[in-house]
Amino acid sequence: MIVSNVSLSSCAGVNSALCAAAEEGHFGGGSHRITLTPTGNLIVAVCLGFIGTFGFMNNLLVLVLYCRYKMLRSPINLLLINIAISDLLVCVLGTPFSFAASMQGRWLIGESGCVWYGFANTLFGIVSLISLAVLSYERYSTMVAPTEADSSNYRKTSLGITLSWVYSLIWSMPPLFGWSHYGPEGPGTTCSVNWTAKTANNISYIICLFVFCLIVPFLVIVFCYGKLLCAIRQVRRINASLSRKREQRVLFMVAIMVICYLLCWLPYGIMALMATFGPPGLVTPVASIIPSLLAKTSTFINPVIYVFMNKQFYRCFHALLRCEVPRRGSSTKTSSKVATKVMRAVAVTGTHRTNNFLLLVASLGQPAATMPQPDPSVEATIDNTKGPSSDINKPVVSLVADDWL
Template sequence: MIVSNLTVGTCTRTNSALCSSAGDGHSEATSFRTLSPTGHLVVAVCLGFIGTFGFLNNLLVLVLFCRYKVLRSPINLLLINISFSDLLVCVVGTPFSFAASTQGRWLIGKSGCVWYGFANSLLGIVSLISLAVLSYERYCTMMGATEADATNYRKVALGVLLSWVYSLVWTVPPLFGWSRYGPEGPGTTCSVDWMAKTSNNISYIICLFIFCLILPFLVIVYCYGKLLHAIKQMSGVNTTMGRKREHRVLLMVITMVVCYLLCWLPYGIMALLATFGAPGLVTPEASIVPSLLAKTSTVINPVIYIFMNKQFYRCFRALLKCETPQRGSSFKSSSRANKPVRAVRRADNNFTFIVASVGQATTVVHNQADNLEERPPSTDSAKPAVVSLVAHYNG
C-alpha cells in the first residue's frame, strides 16, 4: 500500500539500518521521533488483528471461488483480483510491520525497507484501481443494450491486467530516482518518502495523489451514481421490486464510498500535510492512524464486495455446512437450464424489457448487483412460469 511517511525523520541508533542514506540529499537532518513502548504495542496489536482477519477473509474468498463453479463469472474475476492483492499485502507486508512494531524499530535493513515500500504500494494501488474497474464494469453491464455475456472473460481480463500495469507505472519510478522509498511514521514501516521537499519528490507525490487516489474515487462515484439513476428509473416500471432493489443498491453504494473515503482519504490528507506542511506538523501518533486505516481495507473489502454478494454468501453457507450444490438449487446456473425458452423483446421509451416463458422451470431473476438469483418453481401447475429479466436503461 501507499503508506505515508508522515513524521520528521532521519536517524537514531534504533534505526541505524536506514541511516546510511541520510546524506544523499533526500533526508533532512532532524531527529527521528518515535512512539512510546505502549504506542508500539497498540500498533502491533492493531496490525496483528488486521493481518490475521485480512488473511482469513481473503483466503476464504479464494477458496469459495475455486470450489464453486457458479462463482466463476467474468465480473467475479475482478473481485478475486482485489482479494488476491489484499491477501498478498497480508502475507508480504503486514508481518514485517507487525514484527517491527513489537520491537519498536525496523528489522530488515535498508534494502528490505525499499522492497516493503514498493510491494505494499504496488498491491495497494492494484486494489484501488480494481475497485474503479469493478465499478466501471458494473456501470457498463447495467447500461448496456444487451445482456452481459457470462462466458466472455476477455474484457474483464484486460481490466485485471490494466490494474497491475497501471500500478507498476506509478510504483516503479521511485526505484529509478523519481522520489524514493524510505522509513515512514515512527520508523516501523516504509513507504514513499513524503518528507523530501525537492521538486522531484513533490511532483511525484502530486501525480500519485491525483492518479492513484482521486481519479479512482471519481470513477467509482460517477459509475455508481449513474447505476443508481438507472435503478431509480426502473423503479417507476415495477414499484415494489424497483424500490427494493434501489434501496439495497443505494445502501451498498453508500457503504462502498464511505469505506473508501474512511480508509484512504485520511491517508492522502496526512501525506499532503507532511509534504507541504511545516516540519513537525504531523506527530508520530497522528501519522500512524491513517496508515492503519488504509491497511484495514484488506479486511473491509472482502466483507463489502464479497459477503454482501448473495451468490458468495450462499456458497459460504454451503461451505460451512459441507454441502454440495444440488441440481435445481440456488447455485444452479441459468445457462444450464434445458427447458425451451421463448423470449420476447420490446422497447418502451428508454427501456428494453425481456420476458421469457420457461414452462415449469425455475424462475431466474437477473440482478446486476448480485449476479443471478433463482427461485423455486411455483406449485400452481396451471400457471406457466414467467421469467422477468432485467430492464435495461438505454438513455
C-alpha cells in the same frame, strides 16, 4: 502508500552528517531514538496482528470459495478474485514485517528491505484501488446495456485485471528510479514513499500519486454506481415496488462502499498532503500511524463488502459451512444480465401515425402476465422497411436480479 515519513523529521535544520548517522542507526537497528513508547508500539502491533490475521483469513476464504464452486466462476467475480489476491499479498508480504518491527520498536530488515516493503505495499495497494474502480465500471456496463452479457467471455475482465497491474506498476516503480524514493515512515516501523522532502522531484510525484491513484478511482466508483442508481430508477415504470426495493438495496451498498473507501484511504491522502506541503514536524509519528493502519484495514474490509455481501458468494459460504450443495438464486446464470427484449413499435391511431416508442421488457423475476401491456386500443406494429434510426442506437436499460444486489 500515502502517509507521512516523519521518523527523521527531528533532523530538519541539524547537521547533515548527524542526520545520516541517525538514518544508518535507524536501518541498522542502532541507537536511533524510538518515537513511540513500548506501550504505543504494542498497541500498533496488536492492530497489525488483527488486520493481518483477518485479512489473510477473509481473502483466503474468497479464493477457496472461488476454486471450490463452479457457479462462482464468472468474469465479474474474477475481478473480486483479483482484489482478494492483491489484499492477500499485502497480508503475506507486508503486514508480518511491520508487525515484527512494531514488536521490537525498530525496523528489522535493513534499508533494502525497507525499499522492497514500500514498493510492494504501494504496488498491491494501487492494484486494489484500481480494481475497485474497474469492478464498478464492469458492474455498470454489464447491467446497463442494450445486449445480454456473455458469461463465458473473460476478455474484457482479463483486460481490466491486466490494466490494474500495469497501471499500478507505472505508479509504484518511479521511486525505484529516482522520482521520489521509498524510506521509513511514521515511528520507523513501516516504510513507504518519502512524503516530507520539499523538492520539486518529490512533490510532483506525490501530487500525481494522489490524483491518479486515489482521486481518479474514487471518481470512477462514484460515477458508475451513481449512473447505476439512475438506471434502476428508469425501470420503475415496469415494476415500481420491485424497483424501489432494488434501488434501496443498491443505495445502501453504494453508501457502504463509498464510506469505507473514504474511511480507509482519505485520512491517508490528507496526511500525505499535510506532510508534503506543511511545515516540518506538523505530522507527528503518533498521528501518522493512524492513517496507515486505516489504509491497511481495507485488506479485510474489501472481502466483507464486495464478497460476503454478495448473495452468490454468501450462499456458497453457507454451503461450505454446512458441507452441502449451494442453492441457486432466482437466476441460475452467474452473469449480471438476462435476455432483454426490445421492441421498436409504431403506435397508430386511426390512419395517423404517432410518435415512435420503445417498449422495454426486462426480466425482473415476475411472471410475464404481470408485465405492463400496451393499450389494446392502440395497435403496435413493427416497421421493418426502415433502417435503424437513432432511437435504436440509444442505450436501453435492462436490469435483472443480480446476485450482488
